[in-house]
Amino acid sequence: MAQPAQAAGALVVTLTFDDANADQVAAANYLNSKGMMGTFFLPSGYLNATDPNGGPPPYMTTAQALALQSAGNEIAGHTVTHPDLAQMDANEVARQVCNDRVNLTNMGFRVTNFAYPFASATPAVEQTVANCGYNSARGLGDLKSKAAPTLTEVAEPLPVPAADLYFTKAPDEVDNTWAVADMQAVVTQAEAGGGWVQLTFHHFDSTTDPLSVTTANFHSYVDWLATEQTAGRIVVKTVRQVMAAQFPDPSNSALDVNKPLVNGPAAPPPITVGNLLQNPSLETAGPVASGLPYCWAIGSYGTQTSTFTSVSPGHTGNVAEQMVTTGYVDGDAKLLPTLDLGQCAPSATPGHTYQMSAWYKSTAPTQFELYYRTGLGTWTYWTASPNFVAATAWTQATWTSPAVPAGASAISLGLNLLSNGTLVTDDYGLYDSSAVPSVFKSMTPTRMLDTRNNPTPVGANGTVSFQVGGVNGIPANVTAVTFNLTVAGPTSNGFVTAYPSGSTAPNASNLNYAPGQIVPNLVTVPVGTSGQVSLHNTSNGTAQLIADVSGYYVPAATSSPGEFQAMTPSRFLDTRNSAAVPPGGSVSFQVGGISGIPATVSAVSFNFTVAGASSFGFATAYASGTTRPNASNLNFAQGQIVPNSVTVPVGADGKVTLYNGSPTGAAQFIADVSGYYLGGGAATVSGAFQPITPTRFLDTRNGTPVAANGTMSFQVGGVSGVPATVGGLTFNLTVANPTSNGFVTAFPAGTVVPNASNLNYAPGQIVPNLATIPVGTGGQVSLHNTSNGTAQLIADVSGYFVP
Numbered sequence: 001m002a003q004p005a006q007a008a009g010a011l012v013v014t015l016t017f018d019d020a021n022a023d024q025v026a027a028a029n030y031l032n033s034k035g036m037m038g039t040f041f042l043p044s045g046y047l048n049a050t051d052p053n054g055g056p057p058p059y060m061t062t063a064q065a066l067a068l069q070s071a072g073n074e075i076a077g078h079t080v081t082h083p084d085l086a087q088m089d090a091n092e093v094a095r096q097v098c099n100d101r102v103n104l105t106n107m108g109f110r111v112t113n114f115a116y117p118f119a120s121a122t123p124a125v126e127q128t129v130a131n132c133g134y135n136s137a138r139g140l141g142d143l144k145s146k147a148a149p150t151l152t153e154v155a156e157p158l159p160v161p162a163a164d165l166y167f168t169k170a171p172d173e174v175d176n177t178w179a180v181a182d183m184q185a186v187v188t189q190a191e192a193g194g195g196w197v198q199l200t201f202h203h204f205d206s207t208t209d210p211l212s213v214t215t216a217n218f219h220s221y222v223d224w225l226a227t228e229q230t231a232g233r234i235v236v237k238t239v240r241q242v243m244a245a246q247f248p249d250p251s252n253s254a255l256d257v258n259k260p261l262v263n264g265p266a267a268p269p270p271i272t273v274g275n276l277l278q279n280p281s282l283e284t285a286g287p288v289a290s291g292l293p294y295c296w297a298i299g300s301y302g303t304q305t306s307t308f309t310s311v312s313p314g315h316t317g318n319v320a321e322q323m324v325t326t327g328y329v330d331g332d333a334k335l336l337p338t339l340d341l342g343q344c345a346p347s348a349t350p351g352h353t354y355q356m357s358a359w360y361k362s363t364a365p366t367q368f369e370l371y372y373r374t375g376l377g378t379w380t381y382w383t384a385s386p387n388f389v390a391a392t393a394w395t396q397a398t399w400t401s402p403a404v405p406a407g408a409s410a411i412s413l414g415l416n417l418l419s420n421g422t423l424v425t426d427d428y429g430l431y432d433s434s435a436v437p438s439v440f441k442s443m444t445p446t447r448m449l450d451t452r453n454n455p456t457p458v459g460a461n462g463t464v465s466f467q468v469g470g471v472n473g474i475p476a477n478v479t480a481v482t483f484n485l486t487v488a489g490p491t492s493n494g495f496v497t498a499y500p501s502g503s504t505a506p507n508a509s510n511l512n513y514a515p516g517q518i519v520p521n522l523v524t525v526p527v528g529t530s531g532q533v534s535l536h537n538t539s540n541g542t543a544q545l546i547a548d549v550s551g552y553y554v555p556a557a558t559s560s561p562g563e564f565q566a567m568t569p570s571r572f573l574d575t576r577n578s579a580a581v582p583p584g585g586s587v588s589f590q591v592g593g594i595s596g597i598p599a600t601v602s603a604v605s606f607n608f609t610v611a612g613a614s615s616f617g618f619a620t621a622y623a624s625g626t627t628r629p630n631a632s633n634l635n636f637a638q639g640q641i642v643p644n645s646v647t648v649p650v651g652a653d654g655k656v657t658l659y660n661g662s663p664t665g666a667a668q669f670i671a672d673v674s675g676y677y678l679g680g681g682a683a684t685v686s687g688a689f690q691p692i693t694p695t696r697f698l699d700t701r702n703g704t705p706v707a708a709n710g711t712m713s714f715q716v717g718g719v720s721g722v723p724a725t726v727g728g729l730t731f732n733l734t735v736a737n738p739t740s741n742g743f744v745t746a747f748p749a750g751t752v753v754p755n756a757s758n759l760n761y762a763p764g765q766i767v768p769n770l771a772t773i774p775v776g777t778g779g780q781v782s783l784h785n786t787s788n789g790t791a792q793l794i795a796d797v798s799g800y801f802v803p
Contacts, residue, residue, distance in 0.1 A: 011191050011234045012158060012242060013225065014039060014198045016138065018078060018115060018173070020046045020059045023204045025068070027218055032071050034226045036236040040068060041078035041115040041138075044103035045377025059378075062107050074238040075109040077101045077134060079117055080377040081339050086120040087286050087297050092343035093125055095264035098132040099341070102261050103376055112247075112256050113137070113239045115200075116167075122287075126166040133259035135247045136239060137166045138198060144189065145171035146182040154186075155195030159245045170198040176212050183221045191233050196242060210303065267342030275557060276346035276354075276430045277337060282310075283317045293321065295337055295344035299369075299414055302331010306417070311424060315359040315394045320426035328420045334369055335425060336414030339379040345410040346430050348372060350403075355555065356413050357398040357429040357477045362390050364421030368399050372408040379412070390421075398469075398476035400433060400530075429477065431555045433526070437563035437678060438479045438553035439687025440801045442728035442774035445747060445756035446472055448483070449535075449547035457489065457542040458535070465501045466547055469531025478527050480553040480566035480675065482772050484758050485535070486520040486546040487513045494539025495643075499569060501528030505536045508569035508672035510607050512641040515541070518743075518760040522645040522770040524605050524674055526566040527552075548756035550772050551728060554687075562602060562683025562690055562802065566675040570595060572606065573658075573671035580612065580666035581658070588624045589671055592654025600679035601650050603691035603799060607672040608658070609643040610636045615665025621658050622694060624651030628659055631694035631796035633732055635766040638665065645770040647730050647798055649691040650679075683802050687727065691799040694732070695720050698795035701736065705790035706783065708740070713749045714795060717779020726775050727803035733783070734768040734794040735761045742787020748776025753784045763789070775800075 015031065015038040017024045024040065031038055046059040060068075069075050079085065079096040080103065088096070097114065104111045112135050116125070119140035129137045144151040148171070156169045171186050183199065190197050203212035228234045243256035250257070271278070282293040292298065292308060300306055306325045314320035321335050338344045348354065356368055368385035385399040397415065404411065413430065417423050449466040451457055458464045470476040487496055495509040511521040525533055537543050556563045573589040581587050593599040610619055618632040626649075634644040650656055658669050677683075683690040698714040706712050718724040735744055743757040759769040773781055785791050 010232060011155065011187065011194050012196045013187055013234050013236050014196070014239055014242065015236065016041060016115065016198050016200045016239065018200055018202055019043060019082065020065070021203055022057055022060055023206070025060060025064050027201070027204050028068055028073060030219055031222050032073070034222055036222070036225065037072045037074065037238050039074040039076050039113065039239040040065065041076045042104065043078045043080060043082045044100045045080040045375060049375065049378040049380065066108055069109055074240045075104060075111060076239060077104060077111050077114040080341055081379055082117045083338055083340055084118050084120045084297055085116060085125045086122050087292055088338060088340065089287065089343045090124065091265045092340050093128050094132070095267065095341045097128050098262045098264035101132055101134065102263055105261055110258055112258055113243060121167060129166050132262050135243045135256050136160070136168055138170055138239070139167045140170050140200060141172045142169035143171045143197065145186050146178055147172035155190035155193060155197050157195050160196065168198065170200060173200040173202060173211055174213055175210050178213065180217050180220045184224055187228065187234060270342060270347030272347065272432070275555065276432065277428050278344050280428045281317050282314065282319045282321055282426055293319065296335050297338040298333065299336045300331065300333035303329035304331055304333065306333035308335065315426040320424050322422065322424045323417065324422050325417045325420050332369065332416040332418050334414030334416035337412045339371065339373070339412055341377055342410070345373065345412055348404045348408050348411040349432065350406045350408055352404055353433040354401045354411060355398070355431045355433050355477055355479070356401065357396055358415055358425050359394050359396050359427045360415055360423060360425045361392060361394055362421060362423040364390050364417055364419045366397070366415045366417060366423055368397065368413050369416045370401060371412045372405060373410040374407045396476065429555060437556045437559050437565055439556045439563055439685060440551055440553055440689065440728060441687060442551040442801065443473065443549065444751060444774065445548045445550045445754045447546065447755050448472065448549045449545060451544045452488070457544045458537045459542055460540050461538060463534050463536045464545060465532045465534040467532050468527050468549070468552065474552050475554055476531055478531065478552045478554055480524060480526045480564065481533060481549055482522065482524045482551040483547045483549040484520055484756065484769070485510055485523045486518065486757060486760065487511060488518045488544040488546065490515055490517060490539065490541055490543040492539050492541025494537060494541065494543065496545065497536045497538065498523045498525045499534055500526040501530055501532035501534045503528060506569045508571055508607065509609060509643065511643045512609065520757065520759045520769050521643050522772065524645070525569065556685065559678065560685040560688060561678055561680040562688025563678050563685065564675055564689060565678065567673065569607070569672045569674045571670070572673045573669060576611070576668045580668050581660040582666050583615070583617070583660060583662045583664050586657050586659045587669060588655045588657045590655050591650050591673065591676065597676050598678070599654060601676045602679040603647055603649050603677040603689060604656060604673060605645065605647045605675045607643055607674065608633055608646045609641065609670040610634060611641045611668045611670065613638055613640060613662065613665055613667040615662050617660060617662025617665060617667065619658060619660060619669070621646045621648045621656060623649040624653055624655035624657045626651060626693065629694045630696055631732065632661065632734065632768065634768045635734065636667065644768050647770065648694065686802055688802045689799055690802065692721060692797065694796050694798045696794065697731065697797045698793060701792045705737070705792045706785040707790055708788050709786060711782055711784045712793070713780040713782040715780055716775050716797070722800050724779055725803050726800040728772060728774050728801040729781055729797060730770065730772045730799045731795045731797040732768055733758055733771045734766065735759055736766045736792040736794065738763055738765060738787065738789055738791040740787050740789025742785060742789065742791065744793065745784045745786065746771045746773045747782055747784070748774040749780035749782040750777030761791070
C-alpha cells in the first residue's frame with residue numbers, strides 16, 4: 001500500500017493492537033474504512049485458539065489476520081505464548097521471539113517488527129530481537145499520557161535513534177479509564193514538535209478485561225484522527241512504514257526490509273518422570289533481580305494489586321516466595337511455572353491425570369489454578385482445585401487433576417489468592433499419575449477397612465472404597481498402597497478387584513473365593529484421585545472385605561533404580577486363551593518393553609492366579625533365563641482357583657517365568673500386572689526396591705511347628721546378601737499342615753502384634769500369601785500364629801527396600 005503523504009514536520013501516529021484478540025477485527029475494519037491502517041502484534045500461538053467452555057473464539061483466526069494484511073494493515077511479532085521475556089532463559093527467549101516470526105511467516109504474513117509482552121525486556125532480550133531479524137521492537141510507558149502525566153517527553157524523535165530501535169517509546173496502553181479526550185491529548189500534546197507517537201489497544205467492549213475501550217469511543221477517536229490527518233497536522237502510519245526510513249526494502253522503498261528468518265533453538269527434552277517441575281524449591285534465582293525464581297512467573301488477572309518477594313527461610317532451604325494481595329475487587333494472582341515453549345513448562349500427556357503439591361502459609365484460603373498449552377503455544381485456563389484453608393504454619397496442599405484435555409502438550413499450576421491476603425509458598429511437586437516413580441514407606445500393618453463393622457457386607461457386584469491418602473500418617477500425595485486384602489463370609493463364588501478410585505474397574509482380579517471361604521491376598525495398587533482405593537466384588541452374593549495396610553509409595557525426587565511405577569492392573573498372561581501349562585512345565589510372559597513398561601526393569605509386581613488344575617501342586621515365579629529357585633508362590637489342589645500376589649525379578653530378556661510344580665496335572669495360569677520397579681543398577685535411594693532371587697529364609701518343617709498362639713522370628717538383616725539394615729522386606733509366606741483354624745500375622749520383631757492378618761487357614765490347608773513388612777529389632781521379622789493348633793511356616797524372600 002502506498003505510504004500516506006506527510007506534511008513537513010507533521011506528527012506520525014501509529015495505532016497498534018496487541019494479542020490477536022478477536023474483537024480487534026471489527027475495530028480494524030472501521031479504521032480501514034477511514035483510509036488508515038494499523039499494526040497488529042500477534043502471538044502466533046494465540047491464532048485459531050478456541051474457547052474451552054464453548055464460547056466465541058477469543059482470538060483471531062489465521063484467515064482473519066490474513067484479511068487484515070490484505071487490507072493494508074501490518075502483522076507483527078509478539079512472541080509465541082506472550083510470556084515475560086525478562087524472566088526467561090536465553091534459549092527460551094530466542095524460541096519465543098524467533099519462532100513467532102517463523103510461525104507467522106509460514107502462515108503467509110510479512111513480519112518485520114516486534115512488541116514486548118508486558119513491555120518487559122533487558123539488553124540481552126533486545127539483542128535477541130535484533131538477532132531474530134526484526135527491525136524494531138516497541139515498549140510502553142515512556143511517553144506522557146493519562147497514565148503517566150508527570151513525564152515530559154511526548155513523542156519519539158524521527159528518524160528513530162539507533163539506540164531506541166529495539167525499545168521504541170510509546171505511551172501506556174489504553175484502558176477502560178481513558179476517555180476520547182485522553183486519547184486525543186496524546187496526539188495534540190505532540191503535534192507542535194512532531195516526531196512519532198504509538199497508541200496501543202487491546203480489547204473493545206470487554207466487561208472482564210480493564211485493557212478495553214468502548215467501540216463508540218474508538219470510532220469517535222478514529223473519526224477525529226481522520227480529521228487531523230486531513231488538516232495536515234498528523235499522518236497515520238504503520239510501524240513498518242515508519243521503519244522504512246531506516247530499513248528500506250530494496251524492492252519497495254515504502255516498506256522496511258524483510259530480513260532472513262532465524263529459527264529459535266530446539267526445546268530441551270521434557271521431564272517425564274519424577275517431579276516434572278524445574279526449580280521446585282525456588283532456590284535458583286531468575287535471570288533478573290525481580291524476586292522471582294528461575295522458571296517461575298507471575299500470573300494474574302482482574303482488579304487487584306499483588307506484589308511478589310523472596311523470603312527466608314523457606315519450608316526447606318533458604319527461599320520461599322511471598323505474594324501480598326491488596327485492593328482486591330476480582331480476579332486472582334499466583335506464582336506459576338512460566339507459560340513457555342518447553343524450557344520450564346511441564347510437559348503433559350492428554351488423558352493422564354497429574355498429582356500436584358505445594359507447601360504454603362496463608363492468611364486466606366488458597367487453591368491450585370491450572371492452565372494447559374495447545375497448538376503452537378496457546379495457553380488456556382483449565383480448572384481449579386477445591387480451596388485449602390488458611391494456615392499459620394507450613395501446610396501441604398495436594399490435589400490430583402482431572403484427565404488432561406485432548407491436544408494439550410503442557411500444563412502449569414499455581415496457588416492463588418481470591419482475596420486480600422498474604423500467601424507464602426515453597427517446595428512444589430507435579431507428578432504424572434500414570435508415570436510416577438515412587439519410593440516405599442513401610443508401616444506397621446494397620447487395619448483400614450473392615451466391612452464386618454458396617455451394617456451390611458459388600459453387595460453382589462458392589463463396590464466399597466476406603467481412604468488412604470491423608471490418614472494414619474500416610475501423606476495426601478501417596479501414589480500407591482500395599483495392603484493385605486481378605487475376603488470373609490462370601491455367600492457365593494466370586495472374585496475381588498482392587499483399583500484406584502475414580503477409574504473403571506479393570507479386567508483383572510486380586511483374589512478368588514468360594515462360598516464360606518476366608519481368602520487373603522497382598523495387593524499393591526495405585527491410589528485414586530481422592531486418595532482412595534476401590535474394591536469391587538464380582539459375585540452374585542455378598543462378601544465381607546478387610547484391608548490391612550503395611551506400606552505405601554510416595555513420589556520420588558528423581559528417577560533411580562528400584563523405584564516403583566504403579567499402573568492400573570492389566571492382564572499380561574492368561575493361558576486359558578492358549579493351552580494349559582503341563583505338569584513340570586513352564587510358561588514365560590513379556591514384561592519389559594510392552595504396555596508402557598521400560599525395556600529394562602528390575603522387578604515386577606503381579607497377581608498370579610492358578611485355575612482349572614487337574615491335580616494338586618505348587619507354582620513358582622522367577623526371572624526368565626535363571627535357575628528355578630527352591631521357593632514357591634502358591635499351592636493348589638485339584639480344581640481350586642488360587643490367587644497370590646508376586647513380586648519377582650525380571651530376566652535379562654524382560655520376561656518372567658512361571659513353573660507348574662504339579663507332578664501329574666496341568667493348570668491354567670493368569671498374571672495381572674499392577675506395577676514394576678525401575679532397572680538400571682542396584683537400588684540405593686531410600687525406599688527403592690532391590691530384588692533378589694527368591695530364597696527360602698525360613699521353613700519350620702525342618703524343626704518344630706509354631707505353637708498355638710505362638711510367635712517365631714527369622715533373621716533377615718545380614719543374611720543371604722541382604723544388608724544388615726533394610727527398610728522393609730517382601731516375602732512369600734506359606735502356612736502348611738495347620739492342626740486347627742487360625743491366621744498368621746507378620747510384623748517387625750520387637751513390636752506389639754498388630755490387629756491385622758496376612759493369611760487365614762483351616763486344618764490341613766496349604767495357604768500362601770505375599771507379605772511386605774517392616775524389619776524390626778536385630779534385623780528380624782516375626783510371625784504370630786493365632787490359632788488353637790500348631791502350624792508350619794515357610795518364608796521365601798524375593799527382595800528388600802533400601803532404608
